[in-house]
Amino acid sequence: DIQMTQSPSSLSASVGDRVTLTCRASQSISSHLNWYQQKPGKAPKLLIYSTSSLQSGVPSRFSGSGSATEFTLTIGSLQPEDFATYYCQQSYNTLITFGQGTRLEIK
């Protein structure tokens, strides 16, 4: 299985901050990397697919980049509704795997 590792595990930030979350794959996954946002008690929501494509309806302050084994999700200016847990997921092979998540908290 391809292992996905996210860093940091948690992050405290303030409204208006620019934050970057990192996801590393245990082998090259080309650009087959997706990002999801999950709020407590809710289902995950797709934010970014194929490394950098913004899902319909997702604000443009979210952006993704990277390739092969290292990927980032950047939130340009944090809004109150962005405080949540973020998961990366590889769709390179049919046994898809998620990272362990990064919890983004209000400072």
Add this chain to the structure above:
Amino acid sequence: QVQLVESGGGVVQPGTSLRLSCAASGFTFTSYALHWVRQAPGKGLEWVAVMWYDGRNTNYADSVKGRFTISRDNSKSTVYLQMNSLRAEDTAVYYCARDLYAIGGTVSYTLDYWGPGTLVTVSS
């Protein structure tokens, strides 16, 4: 609008069976692959299974292979997860999710719409 609604969760004893359902609406059901993903209490996400739009191709996580079976009834726009030989470690919220790509392309294993989930607790 796209809607997925899971049902069938509950409290069961180890070794028993349970069948989850996911009713879909708001899109052409027969054009999309559908997945099950689970999340143990306080833990991360674990992909469980997928059934392609053609109803023939399936794939499973190693942790459930041989115990869980995914199926779909296109006449009811519903996908199912039959779970046998349940274990305590199967305790989780189970989500149904739609694949990003419609028929004509390969299954993307990217999940664009999710249901609210149904809780399965395996405990004696």
